[in-house]
Ligand code: AMP
């Protein structure tokens with residue numbers, strides 16, 4: 001089997017590794033990939049979606065796995081192009097990927113399908129947004145488009161709200177687009193992933209992302225500073241409610257509305273005092289949740305994804321370990337506002353009881369790894385208990401160093 005994975009970050013590194021460990025030993029390719037990924041998957045000579053499709057055709061690719069969301073909605077859409085060219089794709093077509101690309105589309109879908117979610121109003125101007133907030137704080141403001149995880153502001157007061165609205169409507173930091181003014185929900189968050197194949201689904205091990213930059217869950221929102229995954233993260237009762245009130249109606253809604261879906265769907269959920277509610281959908285696996293969840297997946301992920309892309313949900317092909325998995329992100333100084341490239345990384349080779357996935361690294365001319373991006377590495381360890389996984393992941397992370405390294409010390413420990 002010849003598989004092409006699309007993306008370049010730590011999530012794709014984890015996906016590629018899980019696919020590489022599938023029993024059939026598939027031949028792997030990655031676009032655009034990274035030097036670390038190229039140790040497991042060959043690079044592809046393409047410079048855009050169209051040439052990527054041509055490359056897949058002439059290289060007899062059996063399956064395209066969409067890791068990164070941006071390609072799903074670029075141009076005609078990765079999955080749409082694959083379909084037109086007869087290439088099975090694990091990842092949804094452009095019209096369905098609007099669930100992630102447009103927060104307004106997602107909100108309307110949720111409301112139409114009576115799936116619990118925060119109340120929201122779409123606004124076109126700063127004045128409309130201020131009117132919709134109506135002096136009620138805290139409030140949540142969301143730019144209606146892909147903004148690399150930076151388009152959401154939880155605003156405790158008017159000052160923070162006005163500063164975000166100024167960035168969006170005056171400075172146009174994210175380009176043109178509307179803003180959703182949303183009711184602020186409270187409660188712990190959980191990331192739930194389902195593999196969806198038409199009207200069927202399989203729920204993967206739930207995870208929790210540590211979104212804030214600093215210990216104690218303080219500081220700015222980031223792409224994620226770590227994650228913990230375990231079936232025990234959420235009680236069976238709550239997981240059953242999530243399945244009945246959120247996953248099932250989502251799958252049914254996609255069918256009813258003629259939105260084809262074969263791929264991972266990520267449900268960002270808040271466990272509010274009145275029950276689980278959807279904060280967002282993402283049409284892909286989470287990053288860094290993927291790095292925490294993939295080591296818990298047993299079996300044949302490659303054939304599972306291929307069968308899914310061809311319309312068959314083969315739940316018999318994979319299973320999930322019962323234990324815990326903890327992922328600690330090592331980031332550069334200044335992340336998330338800025339990042340620092342070119343600092344030499346030491347100690348990766350000392351890590352033996354954990355996995356190291358590369359999010360933003362580059363090889364130097366003399367073959368050493370250096371930093372290349374805000375999030376640099378994900379160090380992941382497993383254990384039968386939460387404590388064991390936490391101890392091992394942090395001990396492994398302690399072995400790695402680079403100038404300006406920042407990480408959270410409470411990943412897996414802080415429970416919220
Ligand atoms: P999103 O990009 O939609 O996942 O939002 C990023 C983060 O903002 C979420 O993980 C939450 O921590 C927070 N957030 C989003 N929507 C809400 C909401 N309605 N109420 C409270 N917090 C929210």
Ligand code: GLY
Pocket residue numbers: 149209223224282285286287288289
């Ligand atoms: N960890 C959050 C995300 O992947 O969007």
